Amino acid sequence: MIDRRLFRSEGKISPEKREWPNFRGAIKEAMREEMRRDENVFQMGEDIAGASPFGVTAGLVKEFGPERLRDTPCSEVAVLGAAIGAGLGGMRAIMEFQFGDFMSVAIDQLTHQAAMLRYLTGGQVSVPIVVRLPCGGGQRCGSQHSQSLYSWFAHAPGIKVALPSTALDAKGLMKSAIRDDNPVLFFEHKALYRTRWPVPDEFKDEDYLIPFGQSAVRREGSDITIVATLVMVHYALEAADLLAKENIFVEVIDPRTLVPLDTGSILKSVKKTGRLLVVDEAYLTCGMQGEIIALVSENIFQDLKAPPRRLGNPGVPVPFEPSLEDTVLPTTEKILKAVREMVAA
């Protein structure tokens, strides 16, 4: 279970921390600012105006009205197509899938139409859309509401993929996504929505954008590199704290975007440490964990002190039953075990 008190291990949230922006609020703030800045930005999704399921769009309809916050029927194919066509016509749509797993319903519009129209027309058009996808397990939502499917779509040319793990990332990446003229998938881990984060002053800057293809070094270390995403970043940091007491120093790299990927930072880190562990909730078979390992093996094989390893969902639907779900997903414990084995070898 991803503890809903994640990052509040000290107990009730202190008054000071209550001031920190929360993850879902950071996304909303980004969208609000961009909608004020550019009248062509609008949103579509099920219940986003009337009854925002995860609260990310709650209240925006009061400021922007129902034309720009459009509740849609259950028609993911038509709505995503509408986002694409509206993009051709000069609008900039943000579409929410109520659960990111539902992206499967409209794959053709994403991978064949949005992603390929520019290429097939020889550059005559662009498709400036953002697709918001609540993702991730650990909350007992079941197999069809708990997946981390970015690997499916990162595989298709022409799609950018963002994986924000903190409120600052969420805001900066969402603003970049909205201003990007390409199709962007913005994955929001459901367990992060209510988490609160200290943020630097730049957070308030309406033009603070985090560029795609720029990872974040969450922690420096010399013995092993962990590349992790979303909630796994925080588990990796938790493990790193514990491992430091055993004199194992872990470097944690958070790619923040899967496409484009900041390969340079990952290679630089693994050259330094000689060891790589990739931790993500994606299914291992053909998952992004393997992609990162392939890139490292191709480029700096001679710098590796140990075979790279990966943690993820071994390849079963994410179980609904709590203890089964906990068995399947990566945890801090599994990270600790893997790192100790890799360093000892």
Add this chain to the structure above:
Amino acid sequence: MINNDLKIEMMRKMLMIRHLENAWGDAYLNEEIDGIPPSLSTGQEAVSVGACMALEKGDFVFTTHRGQAPQVAMGLDPQRIMAELYCREAGYNKGKSYHVSDFSRGVVGMGGIVAGQVPVAGGMALAHKMKGSDRVSLCFFGDGASNEGAVHETANLAAIWNLPLIMLCENNGYCISLPVSRQINTTHISDRAAGYGMPGEWVDGNDPVAVYETVSKAVKRARSGDGPSFIEAITNRLSGHLVHDPQRYRSKEEVESAWEQCPIRGFGNKLQSEGLLDAGSFSAMEAGIKQEVQAAVAFARQSPPPASGEAFEDLWA
């Protein structure tokens, strides 16, 4: 309202579509070009011509894989269309896709995925509406495509959001080898319009004037904020699904009878009986168009293919 000049222009465009496509088909059959065989609109020319001539600058069309008919009907340059069909850099898409697009003239070539263009056309209509423009979006799709979920979803969305979308179903009798009688359980595909909550009708797709008038009504509705329409144009596919298709699933008699309804022949007879285009003028018109097509083929043949680096261009904006 339709005037005589418009009718003559309709015939010209229909002839251009017929001969341009035949030249493309020949290029393939003579092994001059390779790849997925050409998909020709033989027999369906009147639908695109009638429909596109009812549109204005700023309106958009979204094509099926039989895109050459709307491309010509919207006034695209036959030389650059042919260059694209030959995969040359001088083509509209720089040789990268024979679903020719000219965004500046309102043509978005799609159809690689059946019905994939329909939701996107709906989106263009949404953009027109949100920007307060009175322009319309027209999507072509076939009888086969009409059964795709994308069509039902888009029709419903267009109806509830009152979008300026014209859904033009070209019923040519076949989805590759499957006849319409085995695809739908109603008499007309346009019967579904009432279920979607929008006006719908069917029209003789072999009569460009009838198509023009029907689409014009729908365009007027859309421009005045009255929302979408569903039009089913009934026509015939005279060539195979693709040019090399011997159509063994159709009897000789059936194909012959379909040829009797060739829209070029039918409209030609009509124009002759109206005193607008006698046999001699028709021949002269056709000869002129054949020359234009030959020039287009010559242009395509001498155009270089795209440079190899082009494979990696235009992925990202």
